[in-house]
Amino acid sequence: MDDPAFRHWLTRRSWGLSVRYCKVVALLLPPAALVTDVPLLRAQGLAGLEWLIAWQLTAEAVCLGLIAADRLWPALREREVALHAFCALFIALCTWIGMADGGLRGDFSIYAAGMTFGAAVAATPRRIRQPLYAASLFAIAVPVWLRDGGDPAQVAAGLVNPFCVVVLCLWLDRFTWSRDRALYLETRRAEAERARADEVLHQVLPTAVAEEIKREGRVRARKFDNIGVLFADIAGFTAFSSRLPPDALVLVLDDIFTAFDALVQRHGVEKIKTIGDAYMVVSHAGVSALCRLALDLRAALEGYNHANGTSLAMRIGIHAGPAVGGVLGAQRFLYDVWGDTVNIASRLESAGRAGSIQVSETVVQQAGEAFSFTARGLVELQGRGRVLTYWLLGPARPGAQAVAWAEAA
Secondary structure, three states: OOOHHHHHHHHHHHHHHHHHHHHHHHHHHHHHHHHHHHHHHHHHOOOOOHHHHHHHHHHHHHHHHHHHHHHHOHHHHHOHHHHHHHHHHHHHHHHHHHHHHHHHHOOOHHHHHHHHHHHHHOOOOOOOHHHHHHHHHHHHHHHHHHHOOOOHHHHHHHOHHHHHHHHHHHHHHHHHHHHHHHHHHHHHHHHHHHHHHHHHHHHHOOHHHHHHHHHHOOOOOEEEEEEEEEEEEEEOHHHHHOOOOHHHHHHHHHHHHHHHHHHHHHHOOEEEEEEOOEEEEEEOOOOHHHHHHHHHHHHHHHHHHHHHOOOOEEEEEEEEEEEEEEEEOOOOOEEEEEOHHHHHHHHHHHOOOOOOEEEEHHHHHHHOOOEEEEEEEEEEEOOOEEEEEEEEEEEOOOOHHHHHHHHHO
């Protein structure tokens, strides 16, 4: 499987497992060496033990060196050459103990433990260890041959254990490779499923809310000191829809709202919900984005009329102020925003005129000089009495803002 992504993943995984293995060996090797060396030193002194002590010190140094390299140079975790070099060095250490301890005394226990554990712990992106296993067996054959005086029968008997170890390592290496490949494919499938689930969740909920649900399983209510709220409604749509069959009605709304959704994403605001032919959007970054969106929504509906021969028009209302947002329920949950700000925005829309964008005085103040407004005057809003409102005309023109305030006065 010569997939660069798989090789990169396998390199990081095998390097991490090798570092963990070295940490365990570095921790256990000193007490094990003391248990082994002290009785031998008492029995025969230092003579003949130099090679064993040298091997123990070298093995400890290799393990500590890999741990230090992992901390000091994190980039090595993604380098195949570093992983291959460590594997070669590790097999060389095992071969050394096999030649010295096994070849001279016939004890291949440490050699077998090191080789098999190394083969089972990690796989390499390129299969470089198989020839190293064979070279290890040939290296061990040299001291066995010298020990047994070149007798073929005795040499063959002495190499049975290391031969079995090499065969087992070859099998473990193949098994480890297959296991890691299956794990990689399963991980990729799981990541793809999670990405699709996250995409669906982010389509339903704002990103911050979706991440909070994934992290904590619930969403705390959030208070916003100032949030812009836009309501849009297609004027006369009830009468228009009565002349359409249900499937055609759904297609009309889907075409219109799909275009609206694209505009919402372009302007960086959040769609909250649709109720029939009504459309609700909020902005956490003030009202300027909502004003630009309102103009584009109206233009998009005009474009739909031109393309389909319809004469639909929108009423849009915008207000800004404090509100509270949260998720209702535990099943098929819906993120919503509540408060007096939302109510006023909804009533500004319903009290507006088809094809016009009605905003509150707060919106005019917060939008500054970026847009052109004209005062409508005092308008009766349900539950609010007479409120001063404005029409959003479009982007600012020289002197337009002054005219708007003069008319308001």
